[in-house]
Amino acid sequence: MNSDEGWWLAQLTLLSDLLQDLLRLVLVCNKLFANLSFLPGDVFALLAVFE
Known part of the structure; x- marks a missing residue:
């Protein structure tokens, strides 16, 4: 996994937490x-x- 993929994964995790x-x-x-x-x-x- 390159750094870009890691960054996107982190953003998606933050977004998921925010939506919850x-x-x-x-x-x-x-x-x-x-x-x-x-x-x-x-x-x-x-x-x-x-949505």
Whole structure:
């Protein structure tokens, strides 16, 4: 594996961690706003943006 491949692997790992953190944040917000008529569909719409 050359250094370029290692760099890309590191970037993908960072991106994966970031997306997992973002998903946790969205799920927490969904729970917090559930009492305020925050629809689960909004969460799926947000996630669709990142696909």
